[in-house]
Amino acid sequence: MGVTIDLNAIRENKRRIETLGRPVFAVVKNNAYNLGMEPVVTTLYEEGVRHFMVTTLEEAREVRTYAPDARVLVMNPVYEWQDVQEQKLDVAIGSYDWLVAQRSQLDGVRLHLKLDVGMNRFGAKTFEEALAIVAFCQDEGLDLVGLCTHFPLADADNAEIEHSIQVERFADWSTRLIERHAFEVVHAANSAATLQADARLAHCTHVRVGIFLYGYSSVEPVEWLVPAFRWETEVIAVHQIEAGAHVGYGTGYTAPAQERIAVLSVGYGDGLMRARRHLPAHINDRAFPFISNIFMSHSFLRVDETVQVGDVVELYGNTTKIDDVTRTGHANNSEQLCARSWRVPHRFEGGNVCTPPTNQFV
Numbered sequence: 001m002g003v004t005i006d007l008n009a010i011r012e013n014k015r016r017i018e019t020l021g022r023p024v025f026a027v028v029k030n031n032a033y034n035l036g037m038e039p040v041v042t043t044l045y046e047e048g049v050r051h052f053m054v055t056t057l058e059e060a061r062e063v064r065t066y067a068p069d070a071r072v073l074v075m076n077p078v079y080e081w082q083d084v085q086e087q088k089l090d091v092a093i094g095s096y097d098w099l100v101a102q103r104s105q106l107d108g109v110r111l112h113l114k115l116d117v118g119m120n121r122f123g124a125k126t127f128e129e130a131l132a133i134v135a136f137c138q139d140e141g142l143d144l145v146g147l148c149t150h151f152p153l154a155d156a157d158n159a160e161i162e163h164s165i166q167v168e169r170f171a172d173w174s175t176r177l178i179e180r181h182a183f184e185v186v187h188a189a190n191s192a193a194t195l196q197a198d199a200r201l202a203h204c205t206h207v208r209v210g211i212f213l214y215g216y217s218s219v220e221p222v223e224w225l226v227p228a229f230r231w232e233t234e235v236i237a238v239h240q241i242e243a244g245a246h247v248g249y250g251t252g253y254t255a256p257a258q259e260r261i262a263v264l265s266v267g268y269g270d271g272l273m274r275a276r277r278h279l280p281a282h283i284n285d286r287a288f289p290f291i292s293n294i295f296m297s298h299s300f301l302r303v304d305e306t307v308q309v310g311d312v313v314e315l316y317g318n319t320t321k322i323d324d325v326t327r328t329g330h331a332n333n334s335e336q337l338c339a340r341s342w343r344v345p346h347r348f349e350g351g352n353v354c355t356p357p358t359n360q361f362v
């Protein structure tokens with residue numbers, strides 16, 4: 001009962017992604033997509049991953065605890081420097097102006113030049129800006145180790161042409177920058193772009209993947225991914241209701257006929273997204289539809305006479321995967337993982353997650 005996170009699935013996904021040709025630069029932002037920073041980073045570290053990316057400095061500090069000698073890259077613009085220097089974190093350069101303003105803090109800090117190919121989040125917006133950043137780093141003797149971008153349209157529908165233009169922009173800028181500077185790591189592809197195996201990204205050293213590690217695909221179904229997440233709950237009450245009766249709060253649902261309903265002790269307060277009701281839940285391998293809405297602490301299924309109080313309900317698992325709900329168009333897969341609350345009991349399979357790591361900073 002509750003949530004089960006399968007660390008062996010994460011191990012297996014890491015291995016399978018790497019058979020595509022490049023080592024993984026693991027994206028573990030937001031508590032490793034809300035699957036748990038410690039177990040996920042510890043597992044990937046045991047599997048040999050030595051490159052991790054997060055969004056914030058706080059997340060990077062946490063990753064450092066579990067991955068003592070790994071590269072840990074902070075993507076957000078950094079303005080506090082003590083931990084970066086003490087814990088040897090890598091930092092992304094968001095713009096030329098940021099670089100110049102932060103110059104006094106940057107000696108010995110490993111820097112990654114980010115190219116903005118169209119997302120308008122961070123990164124050099126023109127080739128000229130990128131060139132100025134490289135020149136500044138060289139003149140100042142800064143440790144410019146990485147070159148990267150992020151493709152915001154890699155998993156968008158109907159944006160293939162625009163995505164291709166962005167890949168072309170990165171390929172063009174990055175190949176010209178590589179002629180001027182020796183970068184240790186070049187990383188661009190997220191999960192969806194990894195699948196495209198675009199020859200224009202042949203000079204990249206790593207794939208910077210998140211959702212694939214956890215076993216889900218934002219694009220077409222990927223048969224070889226192993227889902228890492230299951231969620232079960234149980235039936236806590238069963239009722240017979242009459243035609244015309246409402247169920248739960250409001251009048252949004254009116255029973256068309258006499259029916260048998262089951263009450264589940266799970267709702268959006270546990271992070272079960274309302275989007276989940278677009279597909280049935282399974283009890284003893286039989287599918288039953290959600291009715292009415294998903295409320296804060298409860299939700300409802302229309303069931304048959306086989307269902308009893310105490311029966312196990314599969315919310316996510318073998319029959320309904322995160323990806324299946326994503327394909328209904330009502331919530332994306334990272335969003336469903338991130339919504340889930342840790343107030344639900346959790347169990348980890350396939351890992352030695354209780355052993356405290358030996359914390360040694362590089």
Ligand SMILES: *Cc1c(COP(=O)(O)O)cnc(C)c1O
Pocket residue numbers: 027029075150189190191192208209210211212218
């Ligand atoms: C989240 C993120 C990724 C990973 O994206 P997935 O689609 O989960 O593989 C890669 N790079 C950056 C900069 C990100 O923010």
